[in-house]
Amino acid sequence: MEKMKLISRETIKPSTPTPPHLKIYPLCFIDHIVFRNYIPILLFYSANHHSKNHQASKISTLKKSLSHLLSRYYPFAGKLRDQLSIECNDQGVSFLVTTFTCNLSSVLHNPKHESFDPLFPDQLQWNPMETASSTIVAIQINCFACGGIAISVCMCHKVADAATLCNFINDWATFSRHYQNQNQEEEQAELLSSLPFPVPGASFFPQEDLPVFPEAAFVKNDTVCRRFVFEAAKIDSLKAMVSSSGNVHNPTRVEVVSALIYKRAVSSLGLTFKTTAFRTAVNLRNRTVPPLPGKSLGNLVWFLFVSNLGEEAELQELVLKMREGLSEFCETCGKKFGGKKKDSRFITECLKQATRVPEGGSFVCCASWCRFPMYEADFGWGKPSWVTTSECPVKNSVVLMDTRDGEGIEALVNMEEHDMAKFERDFHLLQYASLKP
Structure with a gap:
């Protein structure tokens, strides 16, 4: 894969502040033993229905829709407070944009997973969170010369499994489609209220007075x-x-x-x-x-x-x-x-x-x-x-x-x-x- 050029690095914050009564988000008793490494996913979009000229507007839409999404998934815009909870301080999530001089087809024609590392934000995939204040979610938008796009998302495993990650991405896609199709603020607000609010796992599996065990080891091999x-x-x-x-x-x-x-x-x-x-x-x-x-x-x-x-x-x-x-x-x-x-x-x-x-x-x-x-x-x-x-x-x-x-x-x-x-x-x-x- 040809050399990557980093275009921008931003922090996307929720569009509305998290209410005071939701500032501390409890993790469920399964979360508390999960190691703090990042689950990665990578989605490739061909250039069939869009061109390079439209990439800037698409990235703008992705940012706006992500900001609104984080008002729903507010814990993901916070930081780990300890082994049992998240401080929902609205610090936001990492959002990187890169470009590649090659076409997407050259990547997909002979894809090798070991060559995908540059497509992930700060190469966080499966790696441990460095500090408690590190971003819970990191996103990278990779733009190719043909107009194709690859979106990668790394989400801290301690707060989410693959199903949660999939729901997050699909809800983000729903907001993004709506932003492209509608410009009325009232309709945007209506969509925001119509999507089901994600339910905290601790509602069903609360920690309560269960003993606190150490996080399970994540043994990395070559x-x-x-x-x-x-x-x-x-x-x-x-x-x-x-x-x-x-x-x-x-x-x-x-x-x-x-x-x-x-x-x-x-x-x-x-x-x-x-x-x-x-x-x-x-x-x-x-x-x-x-x-x-x-x-x-x-x-x-x-x-x-x-x-x-x-x-x-x-x-x-x-x-x-x-x-x-x-x-x-x-x-x-x-x-x-x-x-x-x-x-x-x-x-x-x-x-x-x-x-x-x-x-x-x-x-x-x-x-x-x-x-x-x-x-x-x-x-x-x-x-x-x-x-x-x-x-x-x-x-x-x-x-x-x-x-x-x-x-x-x-x-x-x-x-x-x-x-x-x-x-x-x-x-x-x-x-x-x-x-x-």
Whole structure:
């Protein structure tokens, strides 16, 4: 990628001050153990419906709409007060604008995640927050010679999960479209009041008198990232294979793809199922009783483990274990984390286990961002041509994302280089996935 030129660096503040009674924003009991690193996302927009001449007006609109959005997402314009709360002081978020002399097509034609670093604000992706007063959200608008744009957002993981990040971007896009289509202040105010207000996670999972544990360690490794694309037809073949046993009915895309990656990672890396567990993040929003609002803010996820398998495990068995584990997860975490069956002792033990450094053994860690409407983020010039994230410096970690058509899956697999050399040549994996840079 050609050299970047930084055009501007600003701080965007909320359009209206945060009311005094909202100045201290409590974090939920899951937030309190999450490490302070940044979750990154990157959205590419082709130049089909806009030109370079319009980039300045688009950036102006992005700033105005972001300012109004921050009046809704007011905690994100504040600073971390301590491990349990945010001081909503309206200090704002970082907003950078850059230009590249190359066309966007030259980036997308042969995309390599390791070359995307300049597209992120201050290269914060997956890196820790430097100080308590650091920006909670940082944004960079990258303008290409053809008129194409790439928008990157880095959001502090301590206050948000991927679902929160997706909601934030889509609401920003809604405001931005409105600004381009309407100029009447009354109509802008009407839109502001009509969008549902994001609900704090602490409304459902309050810290209250639960013990405060240290933040879970975020162990960084020297990893490389590869993108494996599972097309819809290949996923259908996997589903047919898994359901042929009769034990699993209607397996999902995520179940079969994550099970295959787990199985092939254990095999190609010379590991065993006995000593290598599968860990996946589960969105609690639709698994509690009653379900939480879709726009609940915070880390409203917990972890499902699949472990203690035999020496060999067929794909059908792995999917069945995942499904059984999810059913048990809903009966325990889904019900005991909140609501009528809230169990403080159970929560305390879960938090203690999550912050304990595991001795021996290893994990294949998976996070699915599938079905999050990331491709719906239309800022007024069309939907993104591609949405991705940055390589993650955690070994044997996988992020699953939808392909643009919503039917396939892109798996971003992060491994140490010597392990990736084996994994990316695995014959059984490559029967279903194409390795694309």
